[in-house]
Amino acid sequence: MTDQSAASARSASLPAGRAAGAASLDGRPSAGAVLAEQMSEAGEKRAKRRDIRPLARLIPYALRHKGHALMAVFWLLLSTTASLGLTALARGAIDHGFEDGGARLNLWFLLLGANALFLGLATAARYFYVTRTGERVIADLRKGLFGRILTLDPSFYAHMRTGEVLSRLTTDIALVETLMTTSVSYALRNFLTLIGGVVLLFFVSPKLTGLVLLIVPFLLGPIFIFGRRVRKLTVASQDRFAGAVGFAGESVDAVETVQAFGREHSAIARFGAAVEDAFDASLKRMRARAWMTALIIVVMFGGVTLVLWLGARDVVAGQMTPGALLQFVLLSVFAAGAVGALGESWGDVQKAAGAMERIEELMRATPDIAAPARPVALPTPPRGEVSMSAVDFAYPGRPDLPALKGFSLTVRPGETVALVGPSGAGKSTVFRLLLRFYDPQTGLVSVDGVDVRQADPVEVRNRFAWVSQETPLFSGSALENIRFGRETATLEEARAVAEKAQALGFIDALPEGFDTPLGERGKSLSGGQRQRLAIARALVRDAPILLLDEATSALDAESERLVQAALDQAMTERTTLVIAHRLATVLRADRIVVMDDGRVVEEGTHAQLVAQGGLYARLAQLQFRAD
Numbered sequence: 001m002t003d004q005s006a007a008s009a010r011s012a013s014l015p016a017g018r019a020a021g022a023a024s025l026d027g028r029p030s031a032g033a034v035l036a037e038q039m040s041e042a043g044e045k046r047a048k049r050r051d052i053r054p055l056a057r058l059i060p061y062a063l064r065h066k067g068h069a070l071m072a073v074f075w076l077l078l079s080t081t082a083s084l085g086l087t088a089l090a091r092g093a094i095d096h097g098f099e100d101g102g103a104r105l106n107l108w109f110l111l112l113g114a115n116a117l118f119l120g121l122a123t124a125a126r127y128f129y130v131t132r133t134g135e136r137v138i139a140d141l142r143k144g145l146f147g148r149i150l151t152l153d154p155s156f157y158a159h160m161r162t163g164e165v166l167s168r169l170t171t172d173i174a175l176v177e178t179l180m181t182t183s184v185s186y187a188l189r190n191f192l193t194l195i196g197g198v199v200l201l202f203f204v205s206p207k208l209t210g211l212v213l214l215i216v217p218f219l220l221g222p223i224f225i226f227g228r229r230v231r232k233l234t235v236a237s238q239d240r241f242a243g244a245v246g247f248a249g250e251s252v253d254a255v256e257t258v259q260a261f262g263r264e265h266s267a268i269a270r271f272g273a274a275v276e277d278a279f280d281a282s283l284k285r286m287r288a289r290a291w292m293t294a295l296i297i298v299v300m301f302g303g304v305t306l307v308l309w310l311g312a313r314d315v316v317a318g319q320m321t322p323g324a325l326l327q328f329v330l331l332s333v334f335a336a337g338a339v340g341a342l343g344e345s346w347g348d349v350q351k352a353a354g355a356m357e358r359i360e361e362l363m364r365a366t367p368d369i370a371a372p373a374r375p376v377a378l379p380t381p382p383r384g385e386v387s388m389s390a391v392d393f394a395y396p397g398r399p400d401l402p403a404l405k406g407f408s409l410t411v412r413p414g415e416t417v418a419l420v421g422p423s424g425a426g427k428s429t430v431f432r433l434l435l436r437f438y439d440p441q442t443g444l445v446s447v448d449g450v451d452v453r454q455a456d457p458v459e460v461r462n463r464f465a466w467v468s469q470e471t472p473l474f475s476g477s478a479l480e481n482i483r484f485g486r487e488t489a490t491l492e493e494a495r496a497v498a499e500k501a502q503a504l505g506f507i508d509a510l511p512e513g514f515d516t517p518l519g520e521r522g523k524s525l526s527g528g529q530r531q532r533l534a535i536a537r538a539l540v541r542d543a544p545i546l547l548l549d550e551a552t553s554a555l556d557a558e559s560e561r562l563v564q565a566a567l568d569q570a571m572t573e574r575t576t577l578v579i580a581h582r583l584a585t586v587l588r589a590d591r592i593v594v595m596d597d598g599r600v601v602e603e604g605t606h607a608q609l610v611a612q613g614g615l616y617a618r619l620a621q622l623q624f625r626a627d
């Protein structure tokens with residue numbers, strides 16, 4: 001076999017798995033090694049698929065790299081030819097090398113040596129081109145999939161957990177990667193070796209080959225029948241043992257109760273019985289396995305002996321040369337090895353088929369929200385006007401629970417409107433419809449006078465700067481986080497908005513100022529700092545409409561004052577829609593819109609609404625945090 005090393009490499013089920021042992025310099029596993037190990041473990045649990053048709057979807061990806069794919073096929077054919085050619089050369093060396101007192105012995109062995117050299121090089125080239133094509137396909141697939149994932153709208157994420165989406169991006173792609181790199185190279189080589197080997201076997205000796213083919217069912221029969229039984233019995237004995245362990249765990253956990261009730265002996269007896277039970281199940285498995293082993297060895301070695309005996313008789317009778325017999329034996333070994341190896345690869349193929357099916361499901365998913373064929377352009381310069389009229393909306397999967405019912409609201413350019421209402425009234429939903437994460441079932445949402453359904457969602461979203469409650473930040477520096485609002489922002493612009501957002505002071509005080517990495521999700525900052533940075537990020541966008549979801553989480557007095565000052569700055573000079581939780585904010589608003597159960601129930605200024613003594617008056621008393 002030319003690349004048995006590949007077999008051992010394959011046993012690590014994911015390519016990433018091989019890196020799992022890698023450690024960084026300080027002895028701890030590196031982040032990459034940890035991820036690889038996690039993916040390797042997760043890969044074990046992903047479902048297989050018997051139908052391997054999904055793998056055909058990889059073909060277009062491979063065809064994008066035709067040159068390398070062709071090179072892979074070329075070297076695959078050459079390396080297989082070289083390994084099969086080895087058997088022909090061995091035959092020649094035996095049959096002709098000793099003729100004329102061994103005159104051509106050196107030549108034959110030179111040829112064998114040259115073949116070995118060529119085989120080595122061809123195998124290396126095959127490995128390189130197959131793996132390179134595979135890795136390239138995987139890189140394209142990864143990029144394509146992530147691109148797709150980020151275009152999917154919240155309706156999609158409502159029925160698929162983000163964890164599952166990430167598993168598809170990492171674990172599932174790693175499973176396909178194993179197939180496309182290690183397994184494909186290995187399996188194709190073995191497949192070709194098998195086909196070529198069997199064809200050559202027929203040429204060398206049709207009689208003996210026929211005999212071998214007759215023996216094969218006798219070999220596969222016991223493997224199939226006993227193998228199945230052994231697997232069933234293995235599961236049974238594992239289950240019994242798990243039962244025993246479970247009972248032991250329970251007793252140890254509650255050892256005081258066991259002792260207080262004086263139940264030690266009965267617990268020991270029960271555990272003993274469970275262990276004996278597990279032992280009996282193992283015994284059955286051992287018997288089946290022993291019989292299977294005996295049968296396989298008898299059939300295999302008996303068969304080999306029979307075939308060799310018949311071959312040797314043919315040699316004596318002059319119907320076959322000794323070299324041909326040697327070639328026959330070598331080819332049989334190659335072909336048998338290839339069958340075994342293909343069986344091993346089959347598990348990887350099924351795993352990858354399952355993975356590819358899941359990946360394709362994501363690739364095929366189309367977002368509900370997309371630009372129409374001919375989007376209507378929003379007016380420039382932007383006016384900063386939003387309007388929702390008679391909007392009815394229920395979230396996907398909750399059709400019976402409308403979040404907005406006949407909701408209408410118009411916000412004029414430059415106006416500040418505070419949305420107030422009990423939890424679940426539909427305030428955040430208003431924002432989600434404006435940002436066009438969803439479309440309403442009935443009614444109209446328009447931005448700057450254009451129906452958002454007729455516009456390009458990217459252009460619509462460009463009109464908004466959004467500060468959400470959670471203010472998610474990203475790993476990267478403070479500057480990069482501000483530039484998330486607008487990539488082209490200069491450092492000066494970033495400083496200017498940071499100043500307006502009351503964030504300049506703390507950013508400058510960071511060890512590397514604007515270049516300080518903030519850690520994953522900006523976790524090195526305090527809650528108030530994160531909020532101010534998020535406000536700076538929204539400000540740098542310089543969008544005409546600000547959507548502000550005030551944080552409900554309490555900050556300390558100083559942070560609260562700073563955040564409030566940042567918000568005051570943000571709200572000036574642009575249309576603002578704010579989900580308000582602070583008294584100061586509602587007092588500043590031009591208009592307060594009170595929502596309840598998806599409807600507008602009251603509207604007016606703070607003073608007017610308090611005087612009305614309705615829902616707002618009650619909320620104001622309970623909900624607003626005084627500054």
Ligand SMILES: Nc1ncnc2c1ncn2[C@@H]1O[C@H](COP(=O)(O)OP(=O)(O)OP(=O)(O)O)[C@@H](O)[C@H]1O
Pocket residue numbers: 158395396398402403421422423424425426427428429430
């Ligand atoms: N993604 C979602 N899928 C299904 N239902 C949702 C979803 N988001 C919100 N809802 C439901 O829609 C209704 C309105 O929710 P919304 O988040 O707009 O309320 P809210 O007024 O912003 O409340 P809060 O002040 O608590 O954030 C609620 O009944 C809520 O359970």
